[in-house]
Amino acid sequence: MKQVSTLFLKIAVILIGIPVLALCIFLVPELGKLATKLLPGFASIKYLVSIVFYASAIPFYFALYQAFKLLRYIDKNIAFSELSVKALKNIKYCAITISCLHVLVLPLFYLFAEKDDAPGVIFVGMVVPFASMVIAVFAAVLQKLLKEAIDIKSENDLTV
Incomplete structure (x- = not known):
């Protein structure tokens, strides 16, 4: 049963990566062109937008890889190990990095909302x-709980 559930989660991790890859290929260049139209006086905005979105894809895929490793640890019955804590820590840092990079692009959403007179676009940019x-907070909580469980387990192993 455990193998089936982790297999399902591994497939889900792979399927999560495919739409983001499609967005990077098709949507990011269009966002760069849109940014150039919004700020015609700032020609390099196209490259800045592309760099921010592509740079946020790198930690996203690294976090997916860490999640895949975490599922492999569960399959190997080493889920309660320092390797799992390290994977959760990496996922936390990746999520924080993605959040920071997308906060840098929020002024662009503001400009788009001003141009189209649609204030809801700013909320879309904050998603x-x-x-x-x-995700970062959730990974931090899981990391802390897992670390405490490992400590309790090692204490119990020493007393027996």
């Missing part, structure tokens, strides 16, 4: 940073 911070 990714907020979701990333939720």
